[in-house]
Structures are given as C-alpha cells and as structure tokens.
Amino acid sequence: MNPNEHELQYPWNEPPATGDWLTLRPGVHWVRMPLPFALDHINLWVLDDEIDGRAGYTLIDCGITSDATKRAWTHLFDGAFNGKPLLRIICTHFHPDHFGLAHWLTAGGETARWRVPLWMTATEYAFGRYLSAGGGDNISGESAARHFSRNGLSDGAALQQVRERGSGYYPGLVPAVPSSFHRIYEGDEVAIGPPHASRLFRIIVGFGHAPEHASLYCEEDRLLITGDMVLPRISTNVSVFDLEPDADPLPRYLRSLDRLLVLPADTLVLPSHGKPFIGLHQRIAQQHRHHAERYDEVLAACATPQSAANIVPILFKRQLDHHQITFALGEALAHLHALWYQGKLARRDEAGVYRFGAK
Numbered sequence: 403m404n405p406n407e408h409e410l411q412y413p414w415n416e417p418p419a420t421g422d423w424l425t426l427r428p429g430v431h432w433v434r435m436p437l438p439f440a441l442d443h444i445n446l447w448v449l450d451d452e453i454d455g456r457a458g459y460t461l462i463d464c465g466i467t468s469d470a471t472k473r474a475w476t477h478l479f480d481g482a483f484n485g486k487p488l489l490r491i492i493c494t495h496f497h498p499d500h501f502g503l504a505h506w507l508t509a510g511g512e513t514a515r516w517r518v519p520l521w522m523t524a525t526e527y528a529f530g531r532y533l534s535a536g537g538g539d540n541i542s543g544e545s546a547a548r549h550f551s552r553n554g555l556s557d558g559a560a561l562q563q564v565r566e567r568g569s570g571y572y573p574g575l576v577p578a579v580p581s582s583f584h585r586i587y588e589g590d591e592v593a594i595g596p597p598h599a600s601r602l603f604r605i606i607v608g609f610g611h612a613p614e615h616a617s618l619y620c621e622e623d624r625l626l627i628t629g630d631m632v633l634p635r636i637s638t639n640v641s642v643f644d645l646e647p648d649a650d651p652l653p654r655y656l657r658s659l660d661r662l663l664v665l666p667a668d669t670l671v672l673p674s675h676g677k678p679f680i681g682l683h684q685r686i687a688q689q690h691r692h693h694a695e696r697y698d699e700v701l702a703a704c705a706t707p708q709s710a711a712n713i714v715p716i717l718f719k720r721q722l723d724h725h726q727i728t729f730a731l732g733e734a735l736a737h738l739h740a741l742w743y744q745g746k747l748a749r750r751d752e753a754g755v756y757r758f759g760a761k
C-alpha cells in the first residue's frame with residue numbers, strides 16, 4: 403500500500419455500486435466490477451459517444467468473464483444505459499480483468515443485442531488471443547514452473563499449483579477473444595462523444611506492465627485513463643515472466659511514467675484500481691522513490707548472492723498466497739534484472755538456480 407497516499411486528492415469518496423455508474427464529468431461514467439482475487443475490484447469507464455449517427459457508449463475495459471460481471475453489465479444495459487447501445491470497446495491491455503469479457507460484450511451479451519468493434523494495440527490483442535487459445539504453457543504451467551524454480555522457488559506446493567494451473571489459467575478468465583480488432587497506435591487521436599460534446603483522446607503507449615499498454619489522455623478535459631500504468635494505492639505490477647525470462651521491464655516502466663510528466667499537474671487520473679485522483683506528478687515521484695528504495699534493499703541483500711525467491715520476503719513483508727508468490731517472484735526478478743543490466747550485479751548459475759551477487 404502507498405504510505406504517502408495523503409499526497410493525492412480523491413474527489414470522490416465512494417465508488418459506484420455494482421451494476422450502476424457514477425458520472426464524474428458530463429459523459430464520463432465510472433463503473434466498478436468485482437474480481438475474485440486479493441485485488442477485489444476493477445474500474446471501467448463508460449463514455450457517451452456517437453458513431454455513424456447512432457448515440458450510445460464507448461467502453462474502456464471490460465472485467466473478467468464471470469457470471470457476476472455479466473450480471474452487473476446486464477443490469478447497466480437495462481438501467482443506466484437508458485435504452486442506448488454500446489458502440490465500441492477500447493481495451494487498455496490484455497490482462498483478464500481488462501479484456502476477459504470483450505468477446506461477450508462485443509457480441510452484445512447473451513441476447514446478442516449488438517455487435518461492436520474492439521479497439522486495442524496490436525501486441526495486446528495478439529497476446530490475449532494467443533493465451534486465450536491455450537498459449538502453450540506460458541504464465542502458468544510447466545514452462546512457468548521451470549522459470550520459477552530456475553529463479554529459486556523451491557516451495558513444492560507453490561510449484562505444483564503453478565503446474566496444475568497449466569495453460570488453463572488465462573482461458574478460464576478469457577475463454578474467447580473477438581476474432582477481429584481495430585488497431586490503435588501510440589499517438590493516435592480518438593474522438594469519443596457526440597459531435598457537440600466530443601472529446602479527443604490521445605493514445606499513450608506504456609511499457610513494463612504489459613507489452614503495449616494503451617492509456618488515453620484528453621487534453622481539453624485534463625483527463626487521463628491510465629489503465630494499470632498509474633494506480634494510487636498499490637504499485638503497478640512489473641514482472642519478469644517465463645515468456646521473456648531475460649526481460650528488463652522496470653526501467654522501461656519508469657521511463658513510460660516519466661513521459662506522463664508533461665501532462666498538467668491537475669490532471670484527473672482515472673485508474674483501473676482504487677479511486678480517481680489528482681496528483682499524477684506526486685504519484686510518479688512516489689513510484690520512483692518506491693523502486694529506488696527497493697533497488698537499495700535488493701543491492702544490500704545481494705552482498706551475499708541471492709536468488710529471486712530469496713528476495714521476495716525482503717520486498718514483500720506480508721504473508722503471500724501461492725498466486726501472489728508467483729507475481730512477487732516476477733517482481734523480485736524485475737528489480738534484480740534492472741540492477742544486473744545496469745552492471746551493479748552479476749548473475750551466476752549455481753546448480754540450476756540463478757543467483758545475483760556482486761560483480
């Protein structure tokens with residue numbers, strides 16, 4: 403949790419109830435959906451729109467595939483949508499809580515009440531489609547278990563759980579993906595809204611959390627939909643996974659954040675988790691401080707060579723369940739790799755386990 407959360411301002415104290423929305427600005431509606439994880443909710447954004455002469459809504463991100471999410475959406479369609487259709491879906495990235503229900507929503511749900519396009523960056527769409535289709539055994543399964551064990555995870559029960567989850571983990575949350583998409587690129591400007599009240603959103607691609615994550619910025623309204631790139635309470639997960647075992651995502655993530663510093667200080671940030679807030683620059687500074695402190699802790703610990711698994715309890719003082727351990731290990735590795743690529747640590751293979759120590 404963010405110890406300096408008091409530096410941020412939250413204009414709204416209470417999130418909308420499930421199945422309803424809260425209007426933040428004219429034509430900008432906040433929706434919250436439940437998640438069956440430790441992180442128990444996701445924020446989604448519904449924007450007034452008009453496409454091809456039809457008034458309706460554009461949706462930013464979807465929620466996971468679950469009966470609870472479908473019920474909540476149906477409630478919104480029958481209630482707050484006030485008879486207007488969904489017109490378009492824009493997904494910030496491929497993670498299940500953002501992309502899981504895109505197949506259902508683009509097809510209009512169980513009643514097939516509309517067919518709408520999915521807008522997404524190409525890498526995010528490709529990742530989601532690959533993993534939904536079974537995607538080998540990456541992220542979970544045998545390849546993931548090998549990756550974790552190579553990086554020092556020796557807890558048999560945790561490894562077994564990763565193996566057993568197998569390739570079914572992502573498809574369980576994202577069982578299908580729309581068969582086509584509309585590609586968005588860094589710098590694209592997307593007009594959202596009816597002609598008399600249209601907002602221009604610029605796509606800002608960021609790295610480190612997902613392969614080609616799209617945030618949306620409206621300059622006129624100083625509105626930034628950050629997806630998972632900037633979150634007020636928790637640090638964005640930046641991990642090294644088995645699909646790219648030698649990746650160096652953390653410096654890329656921090657550089658992506660720095661690109662947002664040109665935006666005004668009073669920008670209203672709409673994050674995927676937590677509450678809308680003002681304090682973008684403070685939050686970016688906090689993230690830099692947070693990771694600089696973690697780098698120091700990791701470097702100090704590596705005075706004697708350590709595996710990523712050894713680093714986990716240093717970075718995460720709280721008790722973690724098996725699901726969280728895999729993310730935590732990925733994060734520990736992200737810090738180790740950054741220091742390794744900066745030349746501050748050396749990596750050595752000791753009996754099949756990577757250990758990082760002084761050069």
Ligand SMILES: [Zn+2]
Pocket residue numbers: 495497611612630
């Ligand atoms: Zn994410």
